[in-house]
Amino acid sequence: MLGKISLGKWGMIVGGTLAIVGFIAYGAGNATLNLAGFFYGIPVFLGGLALKAAELKPTPYTKETSPEVAKLREEKGTPTQHQILRDVTRYRYGEQVHLQESLERLGLSPTDEERPVLSGLREEEIDGAYALILEFESSLIPWERWLEQKDKIERFFGPNISAKLHQPQSDWVEVALVATTE
Numbered sequence: 001m002l003g004k005i006s007l008g009k010w011g012m013i014v015g016g017t018l019a020i021v022g023f024i025a026y027g028a029g030n031a032t033l034n035l036a037g038f039f040y041g042i043p044v045f046l047g048g049l050a051l052k053a054a055e056l057k058p059t060p061y062t063k064e065t066s067p068e069v070a071k072l073r074e075e076k077g078t079p080t081q082h083q084i085l086r087d088v089t090r091y092r093y094g095e096q097v098h099l100q101e102s103l104e105r106l107g108l109s110p111t112d113e114e115r116p117v118l119s120g121l122r123e124e125e126i127d128g129a130y131a132l133i134l135e136f137e138s139s140l141i142p143w144e145r146w147l148e149q150k151d152k153i154e155r156f157f158g159p160n161i162s163a164k165l166h167q168p169q170s171d172w173v174e175v176a177l178v179a180t181t182e
Helices: 007-028 031-053 067-076 079-088 100-105 143-148 150-156
Strands: 117-126 129-137 161-169 172-179
Touching: 007 031, 067 079, 067 117, 067 129, 079 117, 079 129, 079 172, 117 172, 143 150, 143 161, 143 172, 150 161
Parallel strands: none
Antiparallel strands: 117 129, 129 172, 161 172
8 A cells, every 4th residue: 555655756745845844833832833844844854855856656557457357467467577567567666667686687787787577467367377567668678688587587587487578679678477277
């Protein structure tokens, strides 16, 4: 639940409100309210500002998930697929891109500049199985490198998942993590 809310935004709103109340109380001569506004409002506002600066927004869906696919996710989706979906659709703090550590372990992130960026995701049914499709902007990692890592991607994301790679455009790669029953 909290992952769907921008803590930085709310910290700035609450802290800013308390600080403004403190300024108004100062002008009105209310010392107690003035101190509470300053001592709580300004630090909460600055904390919210720091969180906002380190914030990574949730990855957007590029296609709305149909009720049939949502039901398929609940019935046949793997725990790994559920975890990835939870992780990339919530606010994160202190990371540069979603799945940063995973990309590093897969050998698809040699440097920060070359690291692919998860730009979108969608859920589909592929051959009667649930598929979580991750859409990466990957202008500096060649397509051949992705193909070389296909087996490693399948092993990394665990049992009962097969990976299907697709390149819709020259700078884009789609990784479909398809649930299997093997």
